[in-house]
Amino acid sequence: MSNLGYFLAAFLVIWATVFAYVYGIARRQRNLEQEVRALREVMERDQPKS
Amino acid sequence: MTKGANRWQYILTGLAALAMVVSLCLVFAYVPTERVMGPVQRIFYFHVPVAWVAFLAFLVACAAGLGYLVRRELSCDALQIASAEIGVVFSATVLMTGSLWARPIWNTWWTWDPRLTTTLIMWLYYAASLMLRNAAEGEERKARFSALLNIIGFVNVPIVFLTIRLWRTIHPVLFTSEGFGLEPRMLVTLMVCLASFTLLFACLVGIRIRAERLAREVRNLQRHTLARADEWKGGLR
Amino acid sequence: MSFWRAMLAILVKDITVELRSRETFSAMLVFALLIAVVFSFALELRVDNARQLAPGILWVAIAFSGVLGINRSFLLEREGACIEGLMLSPQDRSVIYVGKVLASVLFMLLAEAVLLPVLAVLFDVPILSPSLWVILLLGTLGLAVVGTLFAAMTVSTRARDIMLPLLLFPVVVPVIIAATKSTGLILDGRPLAEAFVWMRLMSAFDIVFMVIAVLGFEYVVEE
Numbered sequence: 001m002s003n004l005g006y007f008l009a010a011f012l013v014i015w016a017t018v019f020a021y022v023y024g025i026a027r028r029q030r031n032l033e034q035e036v037r038a039l040r041e042v043m044e045r046d047q048p049k050s
Numbered sequence: 051m052t053k054g055a056n057r058w059q060y061i062l063t064g065l066a067a068l069a070m071v072v073s074l075c076l077v078f079a080y081v082p083t084e085r086v087m088g089p090v091q092r093i094f095y096f097h098v099p100v101a102w103v104a105f106l107a108f109l110v111a112c113a114a115g116l117g118y119l120v121r122r123e124l125s126c127d128a129l130q131i132a133s134a135e136i137g138v139v140f141s142a143t144v145l146m147t148g149s150l151w152a153r154p155i156w157n158t159w160w161t162w163d164p165r166l167t168t169t170l171i172m173w174l175y176y177a178a179s180l181m182l183r184n185a186a187e188g189e190e191r192k193a194r195f196s197a198l199l200n201i202i203g204f205v206n207v208p209i210v211f212l213t214i215r216l217w218r219t220i221h222p223v224l225f226t227s228e229g230f231g232l233e234p235r236m237l238v239t240l241m242v243c244l245a246s247f248t249l250l251f252a253c254l255v256g257i258r259i260r261a262e263r264l265a266r267e268v269r270n271l272q273r274h275t276l277a278r279a280d281e282w283k284g285g286l287r
Numbered sequence: 288m289s290f291w292r293a294m295l296a297i298l299v300k301d302i303t304v305e306l307r308s309r310e311t312f313s314a315m316l317v318f319a320l321l322i323a324v325v326f327s328f329a330l331e332l333r334v335d336n337a338r339q340l341a342p343g344i345l346w347v348a349i350a351f352s353g354v355l356g357i358n359r360s361f362l363l364e365r366e367g368a369c370i371e372g373l374m375l376s377p378q379d380r381s382v383i384y385v386g387k388v389l390a391s392v393l394f395m396l397l398a399e400a401v402l403l404p405v406l407a408v409l410f411d412v413p414i415l416s417p418s419l420w421v422i423l424l425l426g427t428l429g430l431a432v433v434g435t436l437f438a439a440m441t442v443s444t445r446a447r448d449i450m451l452p453l454l455l456f457p458v459v460v461p462v463i464i465a466a467t468k469s470t471g472l473i474l475d476g477r478p479l480a481e482a483f484v485w486m487r488l489m490s491a492f493d494i495v496f497m498v499i500a501v502l503g504f505e506y507v508v509e510e
Contacts, residue, residue, distance in 0.1 A: 003090040003154045010093045010150040014100060017143045021136075022254070025261050032264045039271040046278050119506055175457035182454060185444035195440050198503050199454070205499065206458055213461035213488060217468065 059256050066253045069246030073239075081239040090154050095239055097147045099247035100140050101169065105207075106251060107137030108172065112204035115197030124266070127193040130200055131183070132258035134176055136251065141173035164215040171210050175203050189269070290382060297373070297386025298393070301360065305394065311359040315398045319352035320405060327409065334411070341410040342470035346463055348402060349423075350430060353395045354452045357434040360391060361442040374508060384435060384504040388497075391431040392424075399423055412474045418482065419473050425489040426466035432493055433458050436500040439507045465489045 077095045084091040114130035117123070148166045149159045160166075179199040186192045232240070305311055326344045330336075363369075373383050403423075407414045434455050441450035456463075469485035 003088055006150045006154045007090045007093050010096060010147040013146045013150065014096055014143055017139060017146075018250070018254075021139050022257065025257055029261045029264060032261070032268050035268050036264070036271065039268065039275055042275050043271070043278070046275070046282065171457045171460055175454070178450070178453040178457065181446070182441065182444060182450050185446040185450060186440075187443075187445065191443070194506055194509075198440070198506055202458065202499060202503070205495075209461050209492065209495070213464050216484070216488070217464050 059253070059260075062249065062256065063253050066246065066249035069242070069249050073243045073246045076239040076242055081235050082233065084236075087155055090151065093147055093151045095243045097144065097151060098240065099243045100147060101144045101165070102244055103247050103251045104137050104140035104144055104169065104172075106248065107133045107140060108176065108200070108204050108207065110255075111137060111200040115200035118193055118197045119201075124189075124193070127196070128259045128262040128266075129255070130193075130196055131262060132255045134180060134196070134200055135258060136254050138173060138176045138180060140251075141169050141176070144169050145173065162214070162218060164211055164218060167214045168207065168211040172203065172207060175206070179203060189266075290379065293376070293382045294386045294389070297383060298389045301387065301390035302393070304363065311356055311363075312394055312397065314359070315352040315356040315394065316401055318355055319348040319398055319402050322348040322351055323402070323406060323409065332410070337410040338412060338474060339471075341406060341412050341474060342467040344410075345402070345406055345470060346426065346467050349395065349399060349427065350456070350459070350463065351452075352398055353391070353427070353430045354434060354455060356394050356398075357391050357431065357438045358442070358448070358451050360387065360394075361438040362447070365442050380505045380508055381501045383508070384439070384500060388428075388431050388435045388500075391435055392427055395427045395431060396424070399427065413476075416473055418479050419470065422466060422469045422473065422482070422486060422489075425486060425493060426462055428493045429462035429466075429489055429496070430455075430459055432496045432500055436496075436504060436507065439504065461492055462489060465492070 073095075077092055081092070081095065083089055111130045111133035114126045114133060118126035118130060145166070148163075148169070152161050153159055179196065182199065183192050183196045186195050323344055326332075326340075326347060330340050330344070332340060374380065403414045406412065434451065437454050437458075438451050441447055441454065444450055465485040465488045469482040469489075472482040472485075473479075
């Protein structure tokens with residue numbers, strides 16, 4: 001690998017890592033939002049009975 | 051409790067993106083090539099800011115931990131977990147970029163340079179502390195333990211660094227890092243990169259805290275629905 | 288009850304518990320010896336490199352068996368719900384901490400007392416120097432001070448067996464470095480002055496973390 005190749009590799013590593021992390025958070029957030037919606041529905045359902 | 055990003059977070063993200071673009075232009079076009087190491091030295095303008103962010107992240111986590119132990123506010127806990135996680139991510143990046151810089155310059159993937167070695171140890175420690183947080187049970191306990199570990203971790207940074215530096219001077223290893231002076235253009239580029247990565251850090255912390263608040267809301271709702279279900283079952287008997 | 292008497296009471300309790308079963312100490316001792324032997328094979332111990340390898344193998348053995356001992360000591364507390372009982376007493380919580388550190392240091396030093404002669408035989412190294420014993424004390428103290436604080440946290444978690452070494456080893460790297468360097472210098476017969484810088488480092492480490500741990504232990508066991 002030429003020297004410039006190492007530079008580009010380092011550059012890619014940084015951005016790949018940051019985006020992977022952000023993607024991980026975003027995915028977790030989507031799942032959580034789904035859960036919130038589901039749980040809210042369950043709560044609405046229970047309301048008339050209690 | 052805001053679920054979506056508020057206006058300030060959008061502004062912050064915009065600023066960070068702008069700063070990054072400027073940094074890229076500077077690093078790729080404006081800054082002169084260093085004489086001794088050649089073009090690969092440009093890694094420096096990313097490697098150092100990434101290391102700075104990792105250090106900053108652990109510092110913020112320590113401060114947030116102290117804040118939690120004193121005030122017991124969950125917002126401190128959210129800040130400390132966000133910072134610690136980002137610190138781990140960026141430490142790993144420092145190690146990888148450090149290796150990628152060492153290889154072409156000194157023909158080795160690893161040098162026992164005090165800064166790099168300290169980063170390795172801190173990465174291991176904070177990764178373990180995140181594991182402990184996961185394994186601990188109870189939100190309050192997780193917060194308390196994380197706070198203690200974040201404080202101890204940061205206090206340990208200078209101790210580890212000085213020890214390894216002492217170890218190296220008495221037992222010299224082959225390479226010294228950084229042997230170049232900084233021309234004004236290089237200094238400017240470095241400063242801009244430092245600023246843009248700091249902005250990036252702020253954005254990431256914001257995103258992570260938002261996710262943490264959401265997770266907390268989910269846990270509260272879960273507890274709530276379980277309690278309701280118990281009530282309801284009790285009513286049937 | 289004064290601080291000292293309470294602390295002594297906890298130390299005596301730990302010793303008594305151990306005397307009844309002798310499980311933990313024997314496990315520590317055998318483990319330390321095993322590590323010494325396994326590392327001798329793994330590092331291809333020969334007459335010419337024995338002096339070089341001895342300090343490292345000594346301290347790896349101490350570190351791992353120490354972790355085992357500290358872990359067990361807290362696991363036993365947890366099983367008997369002892370910590371809760373201890374906390375009912377109107378003492379400053381740090382008494383528990385200091386008492387347990389002393390107990391751990393005692394057991395580790397005992398194990399080291401047996402380990403050293405064995406190493407003297409295996410590695411042909413002189414062990415009768417008092418400075419070596421000081422180094423052992425400083426290093427053991429460093430491991431126990433941090434280990435006891437962390438163990439109080441880790442045993443209340445799900446992964447209670449593996450978390451302690453995971454957390455402890457990064458933190459005690461300075462102790463390991465200082466201990467092995469100074470041990471090596473002493474075993475090589477270098478003047479004490481050269482080992483001094485490492486011994487000062489270990490002392491500083493011990494003091495700093497003792498202070499942090501005494502302050503922090505309150506937060507670990509509050510429930």
